Amino acid sequence: MPSFNFVLLTIVGTGVVTWLSRIIPFVVLKKFQLSKGVIEFLSFVPIAIMSALWFENIFVQHIGHLPSIEWGNFLASLPTVASAMISKNLLVIVIVGVISLGVIRLLMG
């Protein structure tokens, strides 16, 4: 692990780029109106981003080849989706998900 100062500098640098990504749209768009077309485009962002974050976690990347399946996350997703449909409750979904993966890892050794 690099020195304390190097890590601190890294943290500050990554903090600044993350913060700017978060606030610049708010600052810029305070003055401008988004066009109807852009708003329609953005209306797909929530489902697109959430599904992308999920699906990225059920594969393992091998650049140049098709990804393989991350079996633990893939299998744990099934009861998690089922619990979402049954409970419609985020807390239940998270708990079922964590327990599922814990059990799957226990069974797979």
Added chain:
Amino acid sequence: MNGELTVSAASKDTLPTVFGYIGIGLAFGIVGKASGLSPLLVTLMSIITYAGSAQFVIVSMLVTHSPILSIIFSVFLVNSRMILMSTTLSPYFKHESMLKNILVGSLLTDESFALGMNKLNYSENHLNFPWFNTANVISYMTWIISSLVGAVLGNFISNPEKFGLDFALVAMFIGLLYLQLISDKSIQFKLQLIVVGFVLVAIYFGLVFIPSSLLILLVTLVACSFGVVMKHAFF
């Protein structure tokens, strides 16, 4: 979830995600400690960078002694989806002051974004500062405290994966996606499912040649365009 945009409604709405943050925060603290970061640095990273999955990326790159600029650039790529989320969110805060806009943006996360988008389906398409800021601050505090606790616990637990805690994040994405699918009436359900299917295919094939840090943003952009085209062509 109901239509109320108060501090107490926000606390109730955020509670389920708190457990997710605790799971991932603990896991992050443990991983950070195991990789050689002190509890102080683990906590500082959660306070200053505050970037969930990107913090795991930082730790893994620090371990391999990557140059600082490549760490910063990777984090920028991983978090560039934030630009898209704040752009989507900003029209709902136009009536609030610039300072409040900046505050809401500063603590925005995937989860508070998704919660906010979900809330819109109940609040007649309105959001306000007290509600969103409460959701943000609860998440932020929970994240900081749980990563600190994780780093301290890290002396005793070396393998957090054994407990499945790392799945809390994925479970949260699944839950938030599902809740959005069933409650967002602005886009037809069938079209939403088609977009989700498109994302699955795009991620699968995209992983062949696009680094995963960049892939989330690219796939989201392409999937949104795809959604717009489908909507005009068939819906």
